[in-house]
Amino acid sequence: MSTPPTGEQYTLHHDGAHGPVEAVITSVAAALRHLTVDGHDLVQGFDEHETPPFGCGIVLVPWPNRVRDGRWVHEGVVRQLDLTEVDRTNAIHGLLRNTPYQLVDKTADAVTLGAAVVPQHGYPFHLWTTVEYRLTGNGIRVTHSVTNLGEQPAPYAVGTHPFIRVGEHPVDELTITARTIEHVMVDERLNPVGFEPASNGWNLTDGRLIGELALDDAFRLEPDADGVTRTVLSAPDGSETEVWQDGDWQWLQLFITRSYPTAGGPVTAVAVEPMTAPADALNSGVGLRWIEPGATWAGSWGICRPA
8 A cells, every 4th residue: 555645644642631632643744634632623634645735734844934035145145945835936834844754752642753954955954853742631732843963053943834623613603812913014925024013903812703804924922921822713602722832932824715625625724823933034034043053942832622
């Protein structure tokens, strides 16, 4: 039997406080393909035999989102990345979105996958990156780490691309709430041109109905008192799904599509994408980390069904 395009599948199970928690992780792009708590879907899934629609669930490293024209300057040298968003002439979502990660460790309720970023067009750095998916009593905790294997400081940012659900509730009927404090303004190619306060139509602090929104936008979030930022999707019956980000993940991309493919036909889906930096960070430096040779950085985010 041939290996599916998403690669090896790692099934996780945990007997949580709110019922069984189950997830499926793919080796290609270390993607989160399935997540349920007590039978309730927390993410929009996809079949193992199809490429993740709209990048569903994949890891974005060593940068999330776009690099304008695939060009940036490092130590006075213009670096040219391969253009992977051809229609907008950008480099998008990093260098590992089609790469099979290696299995590092596996238990019943956790899996760690690893992959190397090798020196290549426009990115002359050597990194080792891992992703640990660990089930909790009401969801999943995802921890990303990166180690610089090279001999010079390496620029780094990371993001991920889950589409979020609240059980079987239609996404257009959900309310999204996040403490948005800054909105990234973009041009016609969706590249940043500046920042503005997240006021008026960009303010999600008091909640907005997804059916009334059209978004492919990034925001900087204000953390709660514990230093964690939270984005909550709420259904009319009060049930919720939460995406949380630790203090190193200040940025969030929200993307709504009304053509997500399913067996029953296209549906509305919303990607809630934690990021450590916004688009074009290689040029702007906003949120970008420089990992020293031999040094390691790690940070976490997660999805849960609040009690």
